[in-house]
Amino acid sequence: MSDPVSPRPSVAIAYHSGYGHTAVLAEAVRRGAAEAGADVAFVAVDTITDEQxxxxxxxxxxxxxxxxxxxxASAGFHTFAEATSSRFVEGRWQDKLAAGFTNSASKSGDKSNTLAFFAAFSAQHRMLWVSLGLKPGWNSSTATEHDLNRLGYWGGAAAQTPMDGGTDTVHAADIATAEHLGARVTRQAALVAAGRAALAATV
Ligand SMILES: Cc1cc2nc3c(=O)[nH]c(=O)nc-3n(C[C@H](O)[C@H](O)[C@H](O)COP(=O)(O)O)c2cc1C
Known part of the structure; x- marks a missing residue:
């Protein structure tokens, strides 16, 4: 982890995307994190390198x-998850923050299962789960599909993209929601680092 007094948290995005839709969201998470001040590592898990x-x-x-x-979650992501088992044994990721995002073709499409898997996977690594931190959008007569968190998830960022659409059809509200997640995790990481530094200074 970065130096506990560093004001610039290090945030990694580890994602899989078969056809490019989730990659658009990953870019949005990256943008949100970078704009919030993170040093971002961007990792496509199916081509992960030793350096990554x-x-x-x-x-x-x-x-x-x-x-x-x-x-x-996709088989590509599960291959990565299983490859982390030595880190799980060693507790190498213990006490890092964790969060997640997913995308599917149906409005629901059982995305909750994917987010729940990310939370369980993170808990196995003894990480600290950060929720989406948004109220639900698009759930009243005055709300619209352009609201942040338009699909009403709490565990992480969720998006819906037509299965036959190009990468330009990823919904703008879902992109904005993913940017929010990146920014939120960055702010929480900065808070945790500051808290750890303050505690360390007292002993
Ligand atoms: C093998 C496979 C299984 C899928 N299963 C689901 C599913 O369970 N629910 C759903 O809503 N969409 C499902 N989809 C649609 C994808 O989630 C959707 O096309 C998504 O945008 C693909 O993301 P990607 O471009 O990052 O691969 C499935 C697609 C594939 C190829």
């Missing part, structure tokens, strides 16, 4: 992303 594994190990926070395939 090191960036994950060094990060203050890791934000996981995957499309929802067959009611859960």
């Amino acid at each position: 594994w090191q960036r994950l190990d060094d990060a203050d926070a890791i934000i996981f992303g995957s499309p929802t395939y067959m009611g859960g």
